[in-house]
Amino acid sequence: MAIPPEAFFLHGNLNGTLQQRIRQLVAEGIVAGRFRACDKMPSSRGLAAQLGVSRITVTLAYTDLVASDYLTSKGRSGYFVSASAPLQPEFEVGPRALAVQVDYAQRTGQRFSGAEMLRRPADWASFRYPFIYGQADASLFDHQNWRQCAVRALGKRDFEALTSDYYDRDDPLLIEYILRNILPRRGIEATGAEVLLTMGAQNALWLAGQVLTRPGVRAAVENPGYPSLRGILAQTGAAVDWVDVDEGGLPPDAIPAGVNVVFTSASHHCPTNATMPMARRRALIEAASARDFVIVEDDYEFEMSFLKAVSPALKSLDREGRVVHVGSFSKSIFPGLRLGYIVAPEGFIREARALRALTLRHPPGHIQRTAAYFLSLGHYDALVNRMKQAFKRRRLAMGEAMEAAGLQVAGQGGVGGSSFWMVAPEGVDTEALARGLHAQGVLIEPGRVFFDPARAPRNYYRLAYSTIPVGRIAEGVGLIAAGIARADRCKPVRPV
Amino acid sequence: MAIPPEAFFLHGNLNGTLQQRIRQLVAEGIVAGRFRACDKMPSSRGLAAQLGVSRITVTLAYTDLVASDYLTSKGRSGYFVSASAPLQPEFEVGPRALAVQVDYAQRTGQRFSGAEMLRRPADWASFRYPFIYGQADASLFDHQNWRQCAVRALGKRDFEALTSDYYDRDDPLLIEYILRNILPRRGIEATGAEVLLTMGAQNALWLAGQVLTRPGVRAAVENPGYPSLRGILAQTGAAVDWVDVDEGGLPPDAIPAGVNVVFTSASHHCPTNATMPMARRRALIEAASARDFVIVEDDYEFEMSFLKAVSPALKSLDREGRVVHVGSFSKSIFPGLRLGYIVAPEGFIREARALRALTLRHPPGHIQRTAAYFLSLGHYDALVNRMKQAFKRRRLAMGEAMEAAGLQVAGQGGVGGSSFWMVAPEGVDTEALARGLHAQGVLIEPGRVFFDPARAPRNYYRLAYSTIPVGRIAEGVGLIAAGIARADRCKPVRPV
Structure with missing residues (x-):
């Protein structure tokens, strides 16, 4: 059967170049079964006239469709739907008759949807x-160089980094850059076995909460403090102590006796912006040692220090492996990247790595490799x-x-x-x-x-x-x- | 001070184009503090001779470094390190004196690292x-079109999709494509509120395990079956019943009484490849209704049906909202993408969405948008x-x-x-x-x-x-x- 040119029109749901839109029209028609194997396509001239585009645009779209086996070209006879073109299996999808008989509210206990969450309108x-x-500011972001690094990370040489299932591993290039260039800015020295990539700081804090707390464990959090922590700890069943902060952030003396884990955003307290003075940082580290607690340091925004020099991280003062350090590229690159990291002793990282593998395996390889390039070429700085x-x-x-x-x-x-x-x-x-x-x-x-x-x-x-x-x-x-x-x-x- | 050309050499750790490598050399030297503000750079001729590259390559690298404020150009006097160039704060990182005093094995209970996991060697x-x-096969994958879609998703128009913190939301383009084109191939009709994107099938199964099971809940799994499920259920504390499969997959009659959730890979059983016959699918759905259990259907590989037509998913037979359907692009695109989805009643999706937000927020926007283009242009098929x-x-x-x-x-x-x-x-x-x-x-x-x-x-x-x-x-x-x-x-x- 010959498909008439009138079977095609460039409706509003399509975007992209004209060539892409024509490709999409044809591919959709074939996959949906509207055009059948061996049907003859309109001539490029006829379709160009119908769509009001140039003939070469149609020819290029057809050539492209031949390359991916939607069409075959039979020389001067024209283009035909390929006999081996992709097909969509057709099942009867009757009128929708779903009457949910399961009480999911009761069955799930609604344990997760209750957590309060910061939200901004999508628009x-x-x-x-x-x-x-x-959120990211389009007027500040270095879109061009990000794109360049992403394109490089899409190259043949990076095929493995792009496509591989890393299981519980990370991109060695990005890990190396973090070790050599990012952590030294925070005064931190670490080895590869002490670093784990995460899906942003949210995922890092979640992993830390899961690994370090459970029913029977007491966790101190800052009041006010990062709202999602509450949801994270509610899930682990830890007992939560709220500790009021002052203009120097979290006062070590106010941490109740018997606490096992302390969560703090010492460098830029969230949300008050307080910076913990060095003397207090030392006191906090000493308290951790004397009272045997572990500190989770959320260092989410250290890069944005422009009024005064940034202080070294709590982690840099840690001689006993008591600090779990959380970093993030959400504020300095963009949050949609979903990329952050944890620096902590191997015994901690081993557990966090296993948990990350169980829940999601690893952040996508392409994201990791693009960030590695963006950092190593100096675009990040x-x-x-x-x-x-x-x-x-x-x-x-x-x-x-x-x-x-x-x-x-x-x-x-x-x-x-x-x-x-x-x-x-x-x-x-x-x-x-x-x-x-x-x-x-x-x-x-x-x-x-x-x-x-x-x-x-x-x-x-x-x-x-x-x-x-x-x-x-x-x-x-x-x-x-x-x-x-x-x-x-x-x-x-x-x-x- | 004038920096001598001899301060630069193209060592083996660098990769990328010559221009990128020169850029990296200069940026690293500045950030590390080896080159200081107002230092004079070597002439392009001098550096080109030192590195054995063309002068235009050096000039292009310099121009690029000016654009990102590492260098300033002073007309005929040459290039200088910019006074406002990025700088790395310097802290004393003394000799490493870490003596871990925390028993992380005891403190974490090693609850996660014990889980057995499929592993393949990295090489x-x-x-x-x-x-x-x-894993993905480089000789089969459509690298060129994937790259084209990724580049399109890096464009100015997609800035928000790329960079935004979506919180608990997903890319509407990808959701729409899944609803309109992927699910119908499995005989499934669904609405946007019934679909959630996940970090691959692993993340989908983990979310389902967390939402549907806890201590006191009984889960049936296939024997043999997908190994990670064991780790996922060990974490939730559910009681696990192993049900032996036969050549038709999971026999509904063998599911013990009192089970609340059944995990099955009905379409391609993992690892035996058995396909559950339609009659057994219907019997399983009827058993779920009669005995009030929920089914988690891992439909990870339906696309690879080339010997016989694929059967509709269990989910397509579900009239009572008892099936949680898990799909994945790991086998059909590549596993490093970390992209999959869940289709289930709204009451389930609401909990899974909240839990996903708590643990990681959302799969990176760029990955979602690239997949949406790759699918909608017909490259996927x-x-x-x-x-x-x-x-x-x-x-x-x-x-x-x-x-x-x-x-x-x-x-x-x-x-x-x-x-x-x-x-x-x-x-x-x-x-x-x-x-x-x-x-x-x-x-x-x-x-x-x-x-x-x-x-x-x-x-x-x-x-x-x-x-x-x-x-x-x-x-x-x-x-x-x-x-x-x-x-x-x-x-x-x-x-x-």
Whole structure:
């Protein structure tokens, strides 16, 4: 049968080049069974006329389809659907008659969906004032060199790195670079057996939580602190002690007796941005030794230190193997990469590696190899440098705008970072505030989820400047101040 | 200070183009602090002479380094290290004085490292006869089109898909393609809320194990069956019932009373390749309904059906929401991708999604988007088609060679796949056999790990043909037969 040119039209669901879209139309028609083996394709001239494209575009698409055996070319007779073209098996998919008879809520105990989680709207990039934390800024990212490294990692020479099942192993190139170049910046010396790659810091903290805690183990976490930790520890069944932080981060003396594991973000405390002073770091390490606890150090943002020199990591002071160090490329490259690492004694890494293999095997090889190139060619350092300069300008603009608008900073740290920790007048509910501002194109992060749920204040919030252009800062801050003033006037009067 | 050209040499640790290697030399020297701000670089002529490369190569590398602020150009005076070049903070990393004082074996309970795991040597590709399962074959993979799709997914338009933290979400393009084009091939109709992407089938099975089982829950697994399931269930604390399979896979009648969850690889049983007949599939679904259990269907290899038409998935027969369906792109694209999916009722997906977010958030966006393009342009179907044709030829060659050599097949299934399940004479230990063959360049997979450890025979093994060229099959099979003959002669005489 000859397929008429009218069987094809470039509908809106397709994207890509014209050649790709024609290829897709033909391949879809064949796989779906609309075009059958040995059917004759329209002439390139006829199809070009029908689609309003050049004849050469159609010819190139056809040639491409011959290469992958969708079509065969019979010289001057034209193109035909190949007799061995891919086919989709056809089953009867009757009218959908699914009536779920299993009570999954009861059967699963809903043990996981209850955990609170930081969330940003999926369409955050379309907001005019996105004071949100942790996404990549297209205006700062070195897209061109990332692409170049990714293309290199797609080359024939890297076929194994791209396609292999590594089981529980990692890309030796990336491990080597981390050992030789990243860890020395934190004052850390380590061997390959002491490093494990993870799917971002989230996965690293999850692995640490699973390996180090279980029912009967006591874990100390910072209040306020990284919200996902709560979910991670709820899953392991550890007993959780919330320890209030001050302007120097976690005070070692406040850690209750009997704690087995301490989670801390010493270098840039999340969310207050406090940097733990060196004296306190030493005291924490000494306390770990004297009281026999292990420290999980979340070093997620050390690169963004532009106001003062960064301090060495807790891990660099560790002489007894008590520190499990977590690093991440989410803030310095981009979070969609899902790449981080753990540095810890071999006995720990062995367990974490086995658990990672059981749950997911390894981060995709292509991602690892691309990062290795991006780092080793110096693009990473150049990018971090550029981000630091931009963040410094934005931070300055934020500071000025917030002062002018009378917003109150609760924590800003002294070394840099990418956010301010803010406090609104008592009685202002920042979750309601965030909903109101959302309608005005302003995204802020309410602070409640960072606190011990038993005593969470509702008037804190976080303002990040990692994705907002400097020119919009003053206007956005002004809208926030107006929103707070409105909320402050309307807040419920406390019964006396 | 002027840096002399002699400070540079192209040592063996570098790879990439000459321009990239020069860039790396300079960037590393700056970041490491060997070259300081305002140092003068060698002239392009001088450095070109030192390195034995063309002057334009050096100039291009310099220009590139200026763009990322490692160097500045001062017109005719030449190139200088930029005053704002990236710098590595320097800490004293004293001589390593780590004396681990924490007993991690005791503290972690070594709960994870004990699990048995399939392993292949990292250098399997350098073996002449790699009868191993589950790696990608460079001679079959459509590298060019994969690269093209990956490059497209690296474009400006896909910046968000590449870089975003999706939290618990997935790429809508890939989900849509799976819903519209992959699932219908298995007879499955589903909605977006019923699909979750995973880091391969391993991650999917792990999520299913975590969500559906815990202490007090009884899970049935196939004997023999997929080895990692044992580790996954050991972690959840479920009670495990091993059910012996026959030539039709898992017999529903043999599932003990009181079981809550049944794990099965119905379409291509792992490792025997048995395909469950339709009548048995219906009986299994009916048993699930009558006895109120849930089925986890591992449909990891349905694409490789080239001898007979593939049967619809168990999931397609499921009217009560009792089947959790697991699919994977590891066999049909490549395992290093780490991409698979779960199709299940919303109540299940909600829990699995929350758990995935807690453990790793989401598979990297770039991987998802590249797969979406590769699928939607028809490259996937073309690739699967090509693999099927090659596997068919290899399977034929395997069958002939094994018959000629007198090897005994224990399970081959009727639809295709990529391996044979083999049995050696009783008393032959295939783990010792594998070690002996390893020295001769032959890789085979001993079968013990597939069995219930309490009663695992030692004379089974698996021979896969997914990565071995057809021309080497007869020779490799000959070596295996000779190895078995040797082992059979030397086997310990059983005491009477």
